[in-house]
Amino acid sequence: MIIDAHQHFWDPARADYPWMDAPELSPIRRAFGPADLAPLLEANGIDASIVVQCRSALEETEEFLRIAHENPFVIGVVGWVDLTDGDLGDTLDRLRALPGGAKLVGIRHQVHDELDADWLLREDVQRGLTAVFARDLAYDFLVRTRELPAAIATAQAFPQARFVLDHAAKPPIADGGSDEWTDRMAALAACGNVWCKISGLATEATWDDWDAERLLPFVAHAAKCFGEDRLIFGSDWPVCLLAGSYGDIKRALEACLAKLGPNVREKAFGVNAKAAYRLRVA
Template sequence: MIIDGHQHFWDPARADYPWMEAPELAPIHRAFGPADLAPLLKANGIDASILVQCRSALEETEEFLRIASATPSVIGVVGWADLTDGALDETLARLRASSGGEKLVGIRHQVHDEADPDWLLREDVQRGLTAVFAHDLAYDFLVRSRELPATIATAQAFPKARFVLDHAAKPPIADGGSSEWSDRIAALAACGNVWCKISGLATEAKWDDWDAERLFPYVRHAANCFGEDRLIFGSDWPVCLLAGSYGEIKGALEACLAKLGAHVREKAFGANAQAAYQLG
């Protein structure tokens, strides 16, 4: 099974997406749903996808589970739930029992938008993570270099949990990279319970001046750190459309992974996502 480990649906006419208000994001400020993605998956040989949260709203998670229930290609949902909510355990139980609840595979929060770089280490957040793992769910880290020390400490605090790092922690590709990102990624990878999504890289580069060769050093570094069993391909569609088409993004990442070996590419396009999210 070929899996896109990271994609989104949204409709700005029906909900607010504060991160989407920037003028440069106008090209993606419209509705994207299953009917838009289906032909792209077929054209690019993708069998299934993981649908990932876009806003901090439980209503979105509930909607995504309903979509997953009605969309066979969506084999997993990484939703949002309030980690600071003392009733999180009950909320997760209700989500798992709802329509499509069997496809809830993880929880995510936009940690890099929090003012506190140590937000993940707050006592109420750590208590929430305990509830997430009690329900056998993974937790997706949406962080940049600034939050990586707290991310590392969190992964160390829950050695039996499953974590997934989104977008390789958004390396500053447009600025030529940084040793801070490289060193902190390596330290996080030393935690054997963290997988890394090779996703969202083109949109961290200059949108009109990138190619597979520009992305390759970052993919190679992630591969050197996490190894062939903990890399996951993700399109980050439709955010990726800011930099290129679905096919261009998939082709560039496939070329990067293929340089590292056919076995690396094959695992990143399927088996590793299955392991990280414990997909059937």
């Protein structure tokens, strides 16, 4: 099974997405739903996808579970919950009891938008993560280089939990990279309970001036750090449309992975996502 482990659905006419207000994001400031994605998956040889949180609202998580229930190709949901909620355990149990609730495989918060670089280390957040892991759910790190130290400490604090790093921590590709990102990625990868999504990389490059060769050093570093068993493909559709088509993104990542070893591509395009999210699929 070929899996796109990171895609989104949204409708700015029905909900507020504060991160989408920037003028340069106007090309994607419209509705994107399952009917838009399904033909792209078929055209690009993708069997299934995981839909990932876009806004901090339980209503969105509930909607994604409904979508997953109604669309078999959506095999997992990484949703949002309030990690500081004292009744989080009850909230998670309620979500899992909904139609599609069995497809709730992970939780995510937009940590890189928090003013506090150590937000993940707050006592109430760590308590919330305990409730997440007690229900055998993964947690997606949405962080940049600034927040990587807190992500490292969190992964170390929960050695039996499963974490997935989104977008390889958004390396500064357009600026040529940084030693800080390089070193902190290696430190996070040293925690054996963290997987890395090589997703969202084209939009960290210059949108109209990138190709597979520009992405390769960053994919190669992620592969060096995490190894072939902890790399995961994700399209980051429809955000990726700012830099290229769904096919452009998939082909570029395939070209990068093909240079890193015979098993890297196969595992990144399905096997590793199954392991990270414990997907119940044949």
